[in-house]
Amino acid sequence: MVGNILAYALLTLWPSSNPFDPPRNLSLSLWSDLVGSLSCDMYASVGCSIGPGLGNLVGNFLMLLPLGFIVPIRWRLQFSPWAILAGVGIPILNECLQYALGTGRIATPADVVLQSLGYFLGYGACLALLRVSDSHRMAG
Structure with missing residues (x-):
């Protein structure tokens, strides 16, 4: 659990390696951030074929999925x-820290939505597995 949180903090709060990124960057447009990540127009200078933003979308979605899966097991929080x-x-909190610390990363509501969706998918999957496990234990 602690390892998951530390990895999450390191991946999201580590300063950007791009020297041209401004220290603080904020985007408040949810839909255009989601759609723009899939567009090659944003990445034309690097020779886009699929859209490097797809990795960003998938990465944000998968980032908190393990934590969502662990929470019901660790603390027995079912619908809490x-x-x-x-x-x-x-x-x-993560997006606020990215902005406040001036990491050079863009704080966006799209990241919040995708990370939350990943968390809740992991949380729901764990609850479903716990129910199946309990029903098999009772039947057996």
Whole structure:
């Protein structure tokens, strides 16, 4: 659990390696960020074929999926408001820290939405597996 959170913090709060990135960058347009990530227009200078932003979308979605899967096992939180708060609060806190620390990364609501969706997918998958496991235990 701690390892997952540390890896998440390192991946998202590590300063950008692009020297041209401004220290603080904020985008508040959810739809254009999601669609723009898939467009080659943003990445024409690097010879885009599929859209490097697809990796960004998938990466943000998968980033909190393991944490969402671990939470119900570790703390037995089944349909808890704390688990819901974590699924929304952690990505919001992360984006606020990216902006406040001036890491050179762009803080966007699209990242919050995708990371939360990944968390809740992991959370729901774990709850489903726990229910199946419990029903097999009772039947057997």
